[in-house]
Amino acid sequence: MPAWDRQTPWRQGHTLTSEAAAALRLVENPAKSLAIVITHDCDLTQNPDVEPNVELIIGSRIDTADGNFTHAKNPRRLHLPVLENDKPAWIDLRATNKRLVSKETLADYLPNDGVILTPNNKSVLQRWLAARYRRSAFPDEFDRRLQKTGLSKRIAKILEPLSTSLIAVFFDVDQGRDTERKGPEDLYTLTIVLLYSTEHDPDVALKAAENAAARILESFREVCFDSTKHAWREIELLDCQPISDEAMTYSMSLQLKKWNADYLSFRVEPEQGPTLAE
Secondary structure (H helix, E strand, O other): OOOOOOOOOOOOOEOOOOHHHHHHHOOOOOOOOEEEEOOOOOHHHOOOOOOOOEEEEEEEEEOOHHHHHHHOOOOOOOEEEOOOOOOOEEEEEEEEEEEEEEHHHHOOOOOOEEEEEOOHHHHHHHHHHHHHOOOOEEEEHHHHHHHHOOHHHHOOOOOHHHOOOOEEEEEEEEHHOOOOOOOOOOOOOEEEEEEOOOOOOHHHHHHHHHHHHHHHHHHHHHHHHHHOOOOOOOOEEEEEEEEEOOOOOOOHHHOOEEEEOOHHHHHOOOOOOOOEEE
């Protein structure tokens, strides 16, 4: 049996061959499944006495991606692009579908060189894995108001057509202050940022994001602005603006909280409801 040492060929993002996945009983149907190593490189090179296991996530091959699950939008599910035999392919990953394999066992096998994650796609996988344990919580009362007013569903319907070009939605609630408001006149202030991709057709993506931003602003005014009193109730939307992935600054990313709502996938069971969190 080969020994596991710092010269191991295994790295994060590597995949197992169908034969290895079947031999290790990680998948029921090797032709339709893919096992991806998600243990960090630094832990992979550690001696088994220190880090005895390798963590893998099991995905399913799919023909096409659902844009609502790309770019790590949903913390529970990811549609990840890979190169399989130099051709684009998609893998459907579920956050709970993870396995552990001992290093001594995996040492008998070599990585699958027929399936490759590009550096960009590996970065997406890393962000998605981290998002499950690193989510920015919004005030409970803000969450309740967004659902009670029906604005959560309105936002979902508006953003649905942008699923392929929209990378993320960011909220700035009360300029980052964690405050529990009381009563409809005790307002939360909100700024929304729609981060869109410039990868394919930036002009089309910008126009779609601008249209969505205008509709979101209109929805908030319809629901939360009393035109007779000229006053806001519940939530005051200060602005909703589209920003490209090339224009967002590091300081903005620190100030804003990513809104990783489950209902951005439009597939969550009704009884669970949306989660307003990163």
